[in-house]
Ligand SMILES: CC(=O)N[C@H]1[C@@H](OP(=O)(O)OP(=O)(O)OC[C@H]2O[C@@H](n3ccc(=O)[nH]c3=O)[C@H](O)[C@@H]2O)O[C@H](CO)[C@@H](O)[C@@H]1O
């Protein structure tokens with residue numbers, strides 16, 4: 228586990244370029260094993276989730292190489308076999324190998340995934356989709372066996388009871404090479420889902436409706452890559468730097484963004500009175516003005532993402548009035564609250580289970596722990612705002628999804644240092 232040390236209280240300025248989206252690439256890599264040819268991705272973020280997925284690929288006899296944002300992988304000699312449980316447990320998205328291996332081999336035996344500790348994260352909707360496509364699902368302790376070897380996967384109609392990013396993608400992965408047509412209703416509409424579907428269609432899949440609440444998949448027998456797929460920019464990383472820039476920036480330009488993907492976030496910043504200049508693929512954040520408190524309610528795309536609620540929290544401390552956050556996706560996602568309190572933040576949880584953020588004149592450095600990725604991002608911003616030194620432990624949780632974090636902050640003239648502890 229690594230540790231980050233931050234000397235706070237310095238105003239930041241300059242440019243930052245956003246990397247490829249974590250929540251796209253972590254699904255694109257498993258999706259790539261559906262291809263009968265080698266696959267190449269560009270704009271791949273250098274994050275721990277990618278490195279752990281590469282370890283899982285290796286165990287399947289899928290060699291991969293990653294340099295300068297380009298990831299190449301070759302699934303032509305893929306073997307189904309035992310997957311490394313340690314790597315599987317390091318990230319949530321290892322569950323996409325369920326849909327992908329089921330699509331490729333009609334059978335998968337895998338551990339339950341890991342990922343952020345943000346409250347209960349059931350996978351009943353994923354299982355519902357696999358079962359509807361004709362698989363049987365059995366659980367043995369921490370192992371799940373999904374099997375459709377008797378009759379293969381057959382196109383069907385699925386209606387999710389709950390909107391789920393992961394279940395939508397897993398259903399698509401399983402149905403892409405199934406026999407016949409699958410229609411999936413009440414699906415998630417996140418931009419990362421559109422990215423996965425674009426990639427699969429580039430391979431020859433026949434999927435329509437991504438970005439709406441109904442997806443239609445005509446199963447195909449084979450898939451082959453003919454071009455490099457560019458990963459979309461990470462809207463959550465972009466939101467994190469927007470919040471940081473609004474809180475302590477003296478003019479920060481954020482490059483490589485799709486402003487449409489950020490609209491729920493920039494709408495909130497506008498409501499707060501943050502001065503933004505939104506270009507076609509960049510956003511300039513002008514220096515700090517008097518900010519207003521806001522009420523934020525997280526919900527599926529196109530609404531305010533749950534993954535943004537913790538990164539925006541330190542900025543809300545700067546507002547003149549109290550703010551409230553209600554997370555309808557992960558109501559227990561509050562690992563940052565106790566840590567921010569250690570830094571002097573006037574933040575609490577209301578009896579209605581909302582997070583109340585009161586105006587806080589100053590934060591001070593402290594030793595705090597990154598309980599999960601976005602709680603950690605929130606602490607990085609708070610540490611940069613605080614007077615004195617902040618030590619953030621467990622920063623591997625942050626590095627799961629933030630590309631070149633220390634370098635990007637240093638380029639903005641922050642004083643940060645990553646210390647790699649030997650575990
Ligand atoms: C790798 C990845 O893309 N992770 C993202 C994905 O996680 P993930 O795909 O795990 O999240 P979901 O969209 O599935 O979860 C949304 C809600 O549905 C519930 N649920 C989900 C599946 C299921 O079978 N049953 C069920 O009840 C969850 O507990 C949660 O309350 O979307 C979340 C919500 O935008 C983000 O916070 C994560 O960053």
Ligand SMILES: C=C(OP(=O)(O)O)C(=O)O
Nearest residue numbers: 319320342343534600601
């Ligand atoms: C919750 C998140 O990630 P994961 O689903 O990969 O745990 C996140 O990216 O905020």
